[in-house]
Amino acid sequence: AQTVTQSQPEMSVQEAETVTLSCTYDTSESDYYLFWYKQPPSRQMILVIRQEAYKQQNATENRFSVNFQKAAKSFSLKISDSQLGDAAMYFCALILGNYGQNFVFGPGTRLSVLP
Amino acid sequence: EPEVTQTPSHQVTQMGQEVILRCVPISNHLYFYWYRQILGQKVEFLVSFYNNEISEKSEIFDDQFSVERPDGSNFTLKIRSTKLEDSAMYFCASSYSPSNTEAFFGQGTRLTVV
DSSP states (O other): OOEEEOOOSEEEEETTSOEEEOOEEEOSOSSEEEEEEEEOTTOOOEEEEEEETTOOSOOEETTEEEEEETTTTEEEEEEOSOOGGGOEEEEEEEEESSTTOOOEEOOOEEEEEEO | OOOOEEEOSEEEEOTTOOEEEEEEOOTTOOEEEEEEEOTTSOOEEEEEEETTEEEEEOTTOOTTEEEEOSSSSOEEEEESSOOGGGOEEEEEEEESSTTOTTOEEOOOEEEEEO
């Protein structure tokens, strides 16, 4: 079975600063994908960034980037130049590459952005 | 940009009543999912659906739950006799590929059972 752990229930960052959210996971499979989802107060689930396990290059989406350490099974999210609108719950998630698999989510990290 | 649409955004129902949550997946998607998030907890998988049948379901998805795709566009989750503990945010997701790696989530339906 797959597990995803986020050890930081809450984090805060000053506006315009950089923050890193941690995620570790466990799977015995080699074909999988990792995601960060953002859940603002509206409680939508918004995809932030995605990483294929077979790619060594870390994914980047504008101010969001990941540090994917496959051997350590670590997948942290870095938010640069934090903005007030970044305040949300952030969920790390894993899915296997096989047919019909479902997401396994971590417990989430609540990020506050201080003005 | 295509999106998954869920209705209603908020549903209040009395304990013991039946409720149907509706989802319109992205039009060319073939795989459909329901997830649940109890307030303050993580998102949990309920069920996946492909080719008009359930592909996989979790322990949460017991006999009081059912899903169907009645008309080729909607994807519904029915809870037959709601309990207080069914109060949660319910998310629909869809994907084109079987690996689900391009899944899109709807905005969620907040279900409150009173």
